[in-house]
Amino acid sequence: MAKALKKNNPKKELRVDGERLYKALHDLGEVGAYKDESTGIVGVNRLALSEADGAGRRKVVSWMKELGLSVSVDQIGNVYAERRGETDLPPVMMGSHIDSVPTAGRFDGCLGVLGALEVMRTLSESGLTTKRPLVAAFFTEEEGCRFGTDMLGSAVATGRIPLEAAYALKDAQGLTVKGELEKTGFLGPEAVGRRKPHAYLECHIEQGPSLRHDGFEIGVVTGVQAISWQELTIVGKSAHAGTTPMEFRKDAGVAAARINLKLREMIASGMFGKGMRATMGVNRPHPGMVNVVPGRVVCTVDLRHPEDGFMEEVERELVAFYKQVEKDEGVSISWRQTARTAMAPFSDEVQSVVEGAANELGLSNTPILSGAGHDAQEWSRACKTAMVFVPGEYDGISHNPREFSTLKQCADGVNVLLGAALTLTED
Amino acid sequence: MAKALKKNNPKKELRVDGERLYKALHDLGEVGAYKDESTGIVGVNRLALSEADGAGRRKVVSWMKELGLSVSVDQIGNVYAERRGETDLPPVMMGSHIDSVPTAGRFDGCLGVLGALEVMRTLSESGLTTKRPLVAAFFTEEEGCRFGTDMLGSAVATGRIPLEAAYALKDAQGLTVKGELEKTGFLGPEAVGRRKPHAYLECHIEQGPSLRHDGFEIGVVTGVQAISWQELTIVGKSAHAGTTPMEFRKDAGVAAARINLKLREMIASGMFGKGMRATMGVNRPHPGMVNVVPGRVVCTVDLRHPEDGFMEEVERELVAFYKQVEKDEGVSISWRQTARTAMAPFSDEVQSVVEGAANELGLSNTPILSGAGHDAQEWSRACKTAMVFVPGEYDGISHNPREFSTLKQCADGVNVLLGAALTLTED
Numbered sequence: 072m073a074k075a076l077k078k079n080n081p082k083k084e085l086r087v088d089g090e091r092l093y094k095a096l097h098d099l100g101e102v103g104a105y106k107d108e109s110t111g112i113v114g115v116n117r118l119a120l121s122e123a124d125g126a127g128r129r130k131v132v133s134w135m136k137e138l139g140l141s142v143s144v145d146q147i148g149n150v151y152a153e154r155r156g157e158t159d160l161p162p163v164m165m166g167s168h169i170d171s172v173p174t175a176g177r178f179d180g181c182l183g184v185l186g187a188l189e190v191m192r193t194l195s196e197s198g199l200t201t202k203r204p205l206v207a208a209f210f211t212e213e214e215g216c217r218f219g220t221d222m223l224g225s226a227v228a229t230g231r232i233p234l235e236a237a238y239a240l241k242d243a244q245g246l247t248v249k250g251e252l253e254k255t256g257f258l259g260p261e262a263v264g265r266r267k268p269h270a271y272l273e274c275h276i277e278q279g280p281s282l283r284h285d286g287f288e289i290g291v292v293t294g295v296q297a298i299s300w301q302e303l304t305i306v307g308k309s310a311h312a313g314t315t316p317m318e319f320r321k322d323a324g325v326a327a328a329r330i331n332l333k334l335r336e337m338i339a340s341g342m343f344g345k346g347m348r349a350t351m352g353v354n355r356p357h358p359g360m361v362n363v364v365p366g367r368v369v370c371t372v373d374l375r376h377p378e379d380g381f382m383e384e385v386e387r388e389l390v391a392f393y394k395q396v397e398k399d400e401g402v403s404i405s406w407r408q409t410a411r412t413a414m415a416p417f418s419d420e421v422q423s424v425v426e427g428a429a430n431e432l433g434l435s436n437t438p439i440l441s442g443a444g445h446d447a448q449e450w451s452r453a454c455k456t457a458m459v460f461v462p463g464e465y466d467g468i469s470h471n472p473r474e475f476s477t478l479k480q481c482a483d484g485v486n487v488l489l490g491a492a493l494t495l496t497e498d
Numbered sequence: 499m500a501k502a503l504k505k506n507n508p509k510k511e512l513r514v515d516g517e518r519l520y521k522a523l524h525d526l527g528e529v530g531a532y533k534d535e536s537t538g539i540v541g542v543n544r545l546a547l548s549e550a551d552g553a554g555r556r557k558v559v560s561w562m563k564e565l566g567l568s569v570s571v572d573q574i575g576n577v578y579a580e581r582r583g584e585t586d587l588p589p590v591m592m593g594s595h596i597d598s599v600p601t602a603g604r605f606d607g608c609l610g611v612l613g614a615l616e617v618m619r620t621l622s623e624s625g626l627t628t629k630r631p632l633v634a635a636f637f638t639e640e641e642g643c644r645f646g647t648d649m650l651g652s653a654v655a656t657g658r659i660p661l662e663a664a665y666a667l668k669d670a671q672g673l674t675v676k677g678e679l680e681k682t683g684f685l686g687p688e689a690v691g692r693r694k695p696h697a698y699l700e701c702h703i704e705q706g707p708s709l710r711h712d713g714f715e716i717g718v719v720t721g722v723q724a725i726s727w728q729e730l731t732i733v734g735k736s737a738h739a740g741t742t743p744m745e746f747r748k749d750a751g752v753a754a755a756r757i758n759l760k761l762r763e764m765i766a767s768g769m770f771g772k773g774m775r776a777t778m779g780v781n782r783p784h785p786g787m788v789n790v791v792p793g794r795v796v797c798t799v800d801l802r803h804p805e806d807g808f809m810e811e812v813e814r815e816l817v818a819f820y821k822q823v824e825k826d827e828g829v830s831i832s833w834r835q836t837a838r839t840a841m842a843p844f845s846d847e848v849q850s851v852v853e854g855a856a857n858e859l860g861l862s863n864t865p866i867l868s869g870a871g872h873d874a875q876e877w878s879r880a881c882k883t884a885m886v887f888v889p890g891e892y893d894g895i896s897h898n899p900r901e902f903s904t905l906k907q908c909a910d911g912v913n914v915l916l917g918a919a920l921t922l923t924e925d
Binding site for chain 2: 174277278279280281284296298300302308309310311312313314315316317319322324325327328329331332335338348350351352353354355356358359360361362363364365371373375409441442443444466467468469470471
């Protein structure tokens with residue numbers, strides 16, 4: 072297809088307007104903006120279905136309508152803006168999310184949504200009509216920060232999570248998804264599960280250091296790695312740090328430290344394949360006083376692996392290690408799985424289309440596995456799917472006001488999105 | 499002296515009233531009582547110079563006055579109740595504290611204060627007068643939980659901490675020691691530094707498992723071990739747990755885990771003498787989210803050692819290890835000393851008197867080093883000093899509503915206090 076476009080086709084000369092895209096990113100970033108106290112940098116707090124998210128949604132919908140797109144909202148608040156094609160064949164959908172973590176930057180999710188709109192704008196300006204329709208979409212509660220389940224809107228739209236279960240989810244204040252959809256005016260009429268795109272594309276910041284570090288302008292995303300989260304409760308015995316001989320102790324903090332270091336040892340051992348990542352992000356000793364041996368620790372383990380088989384081995388090895396630590400330290404360790412997704416491989420065909428579009432533009436590119444979850448992994452079950460990653464500055468810091476990609480990095484990614492969408496719409 | 503008392507002396511037959519002592523402990527425990535939510539057990543919250551501490555102080559002072567003792571309050575709020583002797587020689591002082599940690603039991607400190615009053619009551623009932631005067635005292639802010647410096651009242655009274663420095667200390671709300679002394683009515687007129695006792699005795703719960711475990715009824719305390727507290731701030735780089743390859747990480751949580759385990763390795767190595775204890779009680783990773791590599795950790799190290807020379811070696815080794823961890827992990831580690839006291843050895847002579855009193859009563863006893871700090875370590879610089887420890891149930895749990903010593907354990911300790919005080923007052 073890419074070859075066919077290369078010759079005799081005005082579409083291949085199309086380029087998005089980077090300035091306009093970047094301005095839209097910054098305009099949307101004003102909604103829910105706050106000043107980070109420690110750095111003075113302006114961040115974004117647009118938790119899903121909050122007042123700020125509602126305002127952001129209305130802004131994006133107004134832009135969709137300015138472009139003459141046909142906007143509809145489904146029962147879980149996902150918003151779809153359709154541009155007619157020459158045919159009524161299933162559309163090529165481009166999307167992402169505009170909800171954010173509480174301490175976000177301006178790029179995560181928004182680049183994919185505003186990038187899709189910039190693609191529409193570019194096509195409208197050139198007066199071109201594609202063979203298949205194009206859809207620009209944004210999905211509800213991708214972050215999972217408010218109601219506890221990430222990729223919620225796209226998971227409901229593609230059937231992994233039942234609508235009623237999603238409606239019943241509550242935030243920390245006990246407010247439900249359904250109530251907050253009503254309150255923000257985004258409890259739509261369109262039946263979930265109705266959308267069956269021909270293909271799905273998502274442009275996103277990498278949220279990691281690799282592309283920038285290795286000098287690539289574009290990442291052709293091969294899939295989303297398997298994710299396993301555990302929350303551990305380690306119960307030992309709190310005791311006076313001065314008066315309790317070492318042999319009487321059941322130090323839950325020491326047990327947590329051993330598990331933290333075990334994670335690294337497992338990676339270093341090479342026995343669990345390539346690409347394993349592991350993190351203890353939460354570690355809360357109780358009572359948490361300088362002179363008290365911790366009697367209880369709540370901590371978490373975040374595991375990532377590009378191969379499901381190895382992920383299972385990692386989990387088995389860890390559980391066996393918990394037993395060993397229980398025995399050695401006289402503690403008891405209970406754990407629950409708080410998230411678990413299998414490796415989500417993307418379509419080889421769509422990856423080739425993305426790679427072709429990048430090559431067409433002369434942009435250096437590399438296959439890359441996504442370390443983070445994305446709406447695309449949900450849509451990959453519904454249709455052929457791939458993603459376009461763009462590099463981030465400052466080692467790709469994300470979920471942080473310092474999150475930053477340059478105008479060129481953003482424009483490059485959206486030009487690849489445009490090129491890939493044009494190819495797929497000719498299918 | 500003990501021998502002289504043994505014969506021809508009605509004093510050697512004296513015994514305190516254990517029931518009365520235990521009732522006083524429970525009556526004082528009503529002041530600042532609260533119900534622990536998780537266990538339903540009643541605990542005590544009587545932070546120094548709080549309203550509850552003020553009420554507790556007034557109750558103890560009323561008991562002192564009922565006994566006809568001469569009560570005076572010094573400039574740092576220490577309260578002294580004197581019983582006349584046959585002479586005006588320097589008195590034998592018995593004391594401890596009634597302030598508590600926020601989650602206390604009824605015994606810590608109170609046993610020493612109410613035990614001293616029970617000694618007075620026993621003597622009054624028998625109509626006996628001692629050669630030297632006796633003083634029962636309680637000291638301000640022994641716990642250090644409110645204003646950050648433990649043994650505050652006794653340290654000011656014995657000259658280690660200047661009065662003005664103590665006055666200026668603030669609690670978390672910015673309230674000063676001086677202001678809170680005024681508010682509770684315990685900013686007394688007596689000059690600090692005026693008291694020069696002949697000897698100082700303190701009866702206290704062990705707050706550890708050893709006496710109970712080894713089957714001794716009384717501990718003859720040989721001194722208070724050296725204490726060193728450090729607060730560490732480890733700065734790494736917060737990063738996405740899914741997208742950041744292991745080789746890009748600067749995980750402050752891993753650095754803290756390594757330091758925690760290093761403490762145990764040092765003890766196990768045997769290279770730092772006998773009796774070293776070490777604890778990481780505080781460990782606060784930031785931002786503390788399941789999927790974020792900790793970019794900063796604040797943690798603490800609590801070191802105890804019976805030998806000052808080894809304590810210095812332990813500190814040197816640890817600081818060298820921090821440098822190693824900085825290098826290995828790409829983090830920076832800063833630390834500050836938040837407490838540091840040298841080993842405080844008690845008087846051999848007073849230890850012998852305590853041991854003699856225990857033997858006289860037929861109570862099994864053993865020399866024991868105190869793992870916790872006590873007012874006695876301050877008074878040990880002003881006069882010859884020792885302490886009497888009584889066992890605690892439940893592995894000697896303390897700073898906890900479950901803290902518990904039986905009526906007999908308490909009465910045994912206070913009978914030893916009585917016997918030792920009587921011996922010392924004949925000096």
